[in-house]
Amino acid sequence: MYVIILGAGKIGYSIAEILISNQHEVAVIDSNKSKCEYIDNTLGSISVLGDQSLSNSLLKAGITRADLFIATTKNDSENMLSCQLAKDYYNAKFTLSITHSKEISRLLETININYTINVNQHITNELISKIKLLGININTKN
Amino acid sequence: MSQINMMSKVSIIGCGNSGSKIAINFANIGYQIDIIDINYKNLMKLPQNLISEGYLNPMVGNAMNILELKNLIDPDCNTCIILTGNDSTNALISQIFKNEFNISKIICKINDQITNELYSNLGFITINQNDLFNKKLLDLFESN
Numbered sequence: 001m002y003v004i005i006l007g008a009g010k011i012g013y014s015i016a017e018i019l020i021s022n023q024h025e026v027a028v029i030d031s032n033k034s035k036c037e038y039i040d041n042t043l044g045s046i047s048v049l050g051d052q053s054l055s056n057s058l059l060k061a062g063i064t065r066a067d068l069f070i071a072t073t074k075n076d077s078e079n080m081l082s083c084q085l086a087k088d089y090y091n092a093k094f095t096l097s098i099t100h101s102k103e104i105s106r107l108l109e110t111i112n113i114n115y116t117i118n119v120n121q122h123i124t125n126e127l128i129s130k131i132k133l134l135g136i137n138i139n140t141k142n
Numbered sequence: 143m144s145q146i147n148m149m150s151k152v153s154i155i156g157c158g159n160s161g162s163k164i165a166i167n168f169a170n171i172g173y174q175i176d177i178i179d180i181n182y183k184n185l186m187k188l189p190q191n192l193i194s195e196g197y198l199n200p201m202v203g204n205a206m207n208i209l210e211l212k213n214l215i216d217p218d219c220n221t222c223i224i225l226t227g228n229d230s231t232n233a234l235i236s237q238i239f240k241n242e243f244n245i246s247k248i249i250c251k252i253n254d255q256i257t258n259e260l261y262s263n264l265g266f267i268t269i270n271q272n273d274l275f276n277k278k279l280l281d282l283f284e285s286n
Contacts, residue, residue, distance in 0.1 A: 055256035
C-alpha cells in the first residue's frame with residue numbers, strides 16, 4: 001500500500017516507522033527541513049519538504065496514487081483540509097486524521113474522513129484507566 | 143449615515159487587513175457587523191464611532207472552537223465572511239459554519255487554487271486573492 005503521512009512529529013514518525021517495517025511504501029510530508037532530514041537519515045529517503053500550499057505538498061508526495069492518507073499535525077485545520085483534498089480532490093482511497101478536540105472530531109467524521117482520532121481524549125482515557133488500576137475510584141460519567 | 147440595515151446581520155471572522163477594511167466599508171453603508179478575532183489587538187484598530195453607533199460589534203474569540211463560536215454568533219446572522227490569513231483556518235471555520243449553524247451564505251477567502259476549486263465545489267462561496275489580482279491586471283492591460 002502507498003501511504004502518505006502529513007506531519008513528521010512523534011506520531012507521524014512512529015507510524016511511518018511501523019508501516020515501513022511492514023513493507024508498505026511511505027512518504028512523510030513536513031515543512032520543517034531538519035525533521036525531513038532526520039527522517040531521510042533514519043528511515044530512508046521518504047520525506048517530502050512541504051511548502052506553503054497544502055495541495056502542492058500533497059501533489060509532490062504523489063497523492064494521486066495514494067491508498068491511505070494520514071494527517072498527524074498539531075493543527076486541526078491543516079489536518080482537516082489535507083484530508084479533504086486527499087479524498088475529495090485527489091481521490092485517495094482512505095483518510096485518517098488526528099484531532100485535538102471532541103467537537104472537531106465529530107465535525108470531521110461528517111465530511112468524508114474515514115476515521116478521526118481525538119488525541120487528547122485517548123490520553124485522558126488512558127490516564128483514567130491507569131488511575132483505576134492504582135485502586136483509586138473515580139467517576140467518569142461525564 | 144444610512145439607517146441600520148436590520149435585514150442583513152453579517153459576521154466577519156478575522157480582523158486583519160482585509161477583515162477590518164471590509165467590516166468598516168459594510169458598516170459605513172448601514173450593515174450591522176459582528177467581527178471576531180482571536181487577538182484583541184487586531185480589533186483595536188476599528189473606528190470607535192462605528193462601534194458606539196452600533197454598526198460594528200467587535201468580539202474576541204477563537205472561531206475554530208465550536209462551543210466558543212456558538213456563544214459568539216448571533217442567531218439572526220445570515221451571512222458569514224471568513225477572512226483570516228490562513229487557508230486551512232478559513233476552510234475549517236467555513237466547514238463549522240456549514241455543519242453547525244443555519245447560515246445561508248458562507249463566503250471564505252481561499253488563496254490556494256486547488257483548495258479554492260474544492261471549496262467552491264463543496265458549496266462555499268470562495269474568493270481567491272490571486273484571481274482578483276489577475277483579473278484587475280488583465281482589465282488594466284485591455285483598457286490601454
